[in-house]
Amino acid sequence: MDRATLAAYDKEAAAFAQDWHDQPTPVDLQEIVTRFFIKGGATADIGCGSGREVAWLNANGYPAEGFDASEGLLTEARSRYPQARFTHAELPELRGIASNSFDNVLCETVIMHLDHALIAPAVRRMFDIVKPGGVFYLSWRVIEGADLRDAHGRLYAAFDATQVRAELTAATLLLDEELVSVSSGKTVHRLVARKSGGRLA
Numbered sequence: 001m002d003r004a005t006l007a008a009y010d011k012e013a014a015a016f017a018q019d020w021h022d023q024p025t026p027v028d029l030q031e032i033v034t035r036f037f038i039k040g041g042a043t044a045d046i047g048c049g050s051g052r053e054v055a056w057l058n059a060n061g062y063p064a065e066g067f068d069a070s071e072g073l074l075t076e077a078r079s080r081y082p083q084a085r086f087t088h089a090e091l092p093e094l095r096g097i098a099s100n101s102f103d104n105v106l107c108e109t110v111i112m113h114l115d116h117a118l119i120a121p122a123v124r125r126m127f128d129i130v131k132p133g134g135v136f137y138l139s140w141r142v143i144e145g146a147d148l149r150d151a152h153g154r155l156y157a158a159f160d161a162t163q164v165r166a167e168l169t170a171a172t173l174l175l176d177e178e179l180v181s182v183s184s185g186k187t188v189h190r191l192v193a194r195k196s197g198g199r200l201a
Helices: 003-011 013-022 027-036 052-059 071-080 116-128 161-168
Strands: 043-046 064-068 085-088 102-107 130-141 172-180 187-194
Touching: 003 013, 003 071, 013 071, 027 052, 027 130, 027 172, 027 187, 043 052, 052 064, 064 071, 071 085, 102 116, 116 130, 116 161, 130 161, 161 172, 161 187
Parallel strands: 043 064, 043 102, 064 085, 102 130
Antiparallel strands: 130 187, 172 187
16 A cells, blocks of 8 residues: 555544545445345455445345455444454555455455555455455546545556456456446446356356
């Protein structure tokens, strides 16, 4: 994670959490999960923030654990959802998470906060923790032109979707779209990929 971005999330975790929870329900994301994820399968939310999606996943038949690089956001998540499990982990390493350990992996609008050199290894590592036959959902905010930082200092990297697709050539792409998010109102790119092997190969 970009250090200035991480510092911003730690410093203003409560405000960011409130903002996310005040946004409209991400029904478009929920519909994608319902359509593609393995019901009842162990699920990881990478970059879980304040835990909103982890709570929804757990309540809807996708037993989920949240991972985030920000201790501030993890504190918010644990406070809001004390019954759920939240663990510190940073991209691209995701130390402590075994390969082939989750049926479903979700990463919602996180990788644009990474330095360009870390985007490809982060995608590879997240796909690595998906079980054979499992499903990987990845989205990022689309930035036109050059990289930018917002008023909080958060990095938004500008990169092409081909950079991500290149790390998923061994996967079956089930969804590949760019659209305006119902929840955030921002343009996002979404990919859903199935790992070969296993029960769904």
